[in-house]
Amino acid sequence: MSHPNYTVNAASGFPIITGDDERPVNNAVPAWDVAAGLYVSNGIIAAELDRRSSGKGQEITLALSDVMLATVGNLGYIAEVQATGKTRDALGNGLYGAYGQSFECADGRQVMVVVISNKHWRGLGNATGLSEKLEMIGPLLDVDLNTEGGRFEAREAIDAVVRPWFTKHTAAEAEAALAEAGVLVGGFQTFEELVNSDPRCSTENPMLTEIDQPGVGRVLASRVPLKFGGTPVADAVPAPQLGGDTNFVLADLADR
16 A cells, blocks of 8 residues: 555545535545555455465555545546536535535534435425425426435525524434434534443444553454354454554454
């Protein structure tokens, strides 16, 4: 692998459409490092399967910039530029091609709302009590609000209609009402809230377990998120110290 994640990300085009102004914004998630790890693991499995039939080993090489290019292409961004001749605009927290937006609630917290299907669209109107006003947007803007593209075109008008409803409800109230109506909704939370308050990030979730990490102490660590019907998922193991011996980790995994 070559090049740090953020320098590769700068060339990917994503920072230009991230945020809501002309300033490029690098996402804090090291996406290409994550994707590269998944490619490497798949490559090792593929090489091992090939060796079983051919008897030959493989040398696997992977450039971080190639991971970026593969992902940008697989997601359609390369073809989109070739077809349209331009880069899409930055939308902030808006959802490109359909309707999605974040809203600040009465308690200052924000929630993210996503409308993909017509069921979601009806649910947004039912939950907020704004169905009639939302239905007026289509004829006014000459768009079909029963399509994802139509709702995307009308996104600013939809924002203006529903935003006051959020300012009158707490985030918890908004999430509960929208979820009950079948709308995709989720609240934003800090890492502290994720770790300290979200039961998904605890030993209540079988994917997580506690380990003793040398130099750190007792911490939560994740098992592999894949679930296999016939094989128990191995426990997490402590990460090796930088510059230390990784053989004990590999040996431990081999024993499993």
